[in-house]
Amino acid sequence: MSSAEETKPKDFIREIIEEDIKNNTYGGRVHTRFPPEPNGYLHIGHAKSILLNFGLAEEYNGLFNLRFDDTNPSKEEVEYVESIKRDIQWLGVDWDDREYYASDYFEQLYEYAVQLIKTGKAYVDDLSADEIREYRGTLTKPGRNSPYRDRAIEENLSLFKRMRKGEFPDGSRVLRAKIDMTSPNIIMRDPVMYRIQHQKHHRTGDKWCIYPMYDFAHGQCDSIERITHSICTLEFENNRSLYNWFLENLGIFHPKQIEFARLNLSYTILSKRKLIELVNGGFVSGWDDPRMPTISGLRRRGFTPQAIRAFNQAIGVAKNENLVDVALLEHYIRKDLNKITPRRMVVLNPLKVVITNYPEDKYEMLEAINNPEDPSMGVREVPFSRELYIEKDDFMENPTKKYFRLAPGKEVRLRYGYIIKYQDHIKNDDGEIVEIQCTYDPLTKGGYAPDGRKVRGTIHWVSANHAINAEIRLYDRLFTKENPMDLKEGEDYLDYLNPESLLTLKDSKLEPSLSKSKVEDRYQFERLGYFIVDPDSSNENLVFNRTITLRDTWAKIKRKK
């Protein structure tokens, strides 16, 4: 370990844990967990929590559990548990055989509830949901006791048993903790512990018709699993006193809850509820749409677990509300892909170029470097011939001063090809440029200038007769507003959907070596960006997704004018 790493500052959670280890608080153990509810796909914000909890266990020689918080059967599905497991694994996180479910503990939780009834600390309430709300009071007004609050223990016991047996309809009764209806912390005003829900559960089937509330399940599940540090997000700070109350009144193992700030990302929405709306409303193609901030979406978009981990490292952990610039995420994916992806030449928007002094039937194979950042990736050959395609953007009829590409009277280098010189261009009846004619300099094969002449511009190209076709999907940010959640009266976050978040190109031209590409192969298309083969791809129809563009200072210069 270098001295820089040794003095690397610790976040507040690591400080707490190290203190606990030092004081032998949990016998020196560290045991964390990630507790997702299987009611949607995981997103980049969850990755922060997963990586944090797993990283802690690794660093302190501890254990990490995966536990599904499946206490509400009306919202949860197996599809989600499958996707969650797949995504966590993809991130490189391993929970060994410690895969648990809150529903594994339903019987134990029921016994805990009975225990609280027996000690006079819980009661069955017949008030309706509306009445409970009314009795609860408000932020500034204390609540009132329910008329059922002082039922005899025996009556509570029998009623609760009958709730379990299914004798009562949904919503007719609940089990509540008897705490304090005047507490300034509203969470403590006799919170509901169990509700009746005649609903099939994805794991326990019809065994139960009463289900514990998250608040009555979460802390005890952590306790049962002997979790030492229960790490959760800021909005659960108020609930901590309730978890502590349950743990203390039950007299069971007491984990330490620590809250941190969830991730917010600019130009992105990280709310499960809203993500579901995007999927169900058809605004995206699904949970794994490459524009989605879900792990599945990012994977399909071409992100790597390594980049996500590096990003995670960079954002840190703290209690401050934050809005991390999505540019930081983009920085780390570029950084990773730059090192690992082979380069290829692809023309997105083709414009024909004819080399008038190059023989009609001739073609030759030219050597191109696969990755200048990594010589071990070797070289490949690309065909060169009389008719080529270049990018429409790489020719300008009336060039601006700093334009280094092809233009009347100018010379440009074809990457790994030849230096060519403008001769003429042809327009169609609509005035669009349809063809450029150039001459090539045979002494510049491979792109070298033996006479030492400076050619400022180098552009990519593809041989017309050898090119293959593919569908290219150009993705961009899903939202046009930095914080789509920060809305004025009457606005909706959907108002800020980016209409250009997906642009599909059908007649792009690719160098022939790309024909062998397989799903999830990644490349850098030179001068354009990083691309990955989409699962929609077939041998007949290759489909590439653009993960991210290259940094483009030329675009920046243009924008400034």
Next chain:
RNA sequence: UGGGGGCUCGUCUAACGGUAGGACAGCGGACUCUGAAUCCGUAAGUAGAGGUUCGAAUCCUCUGCCCCCAGCCA
């Protein structure tokens, strides 16, 4: 306006009473067969007011602003 949290460059995050540092973004330059990458340079911050102290981002007091809580959601 009850309770619980939080305010450090534009953005994230360090500094634990002793030189306010890093990363991204920005700007300028070098290099370049990718206007990429790389390299160099540069600007930019302690919410405010008091107090304690030789010395305060850090401790104390007050003020302001932001977030969370009134689900039989998690």
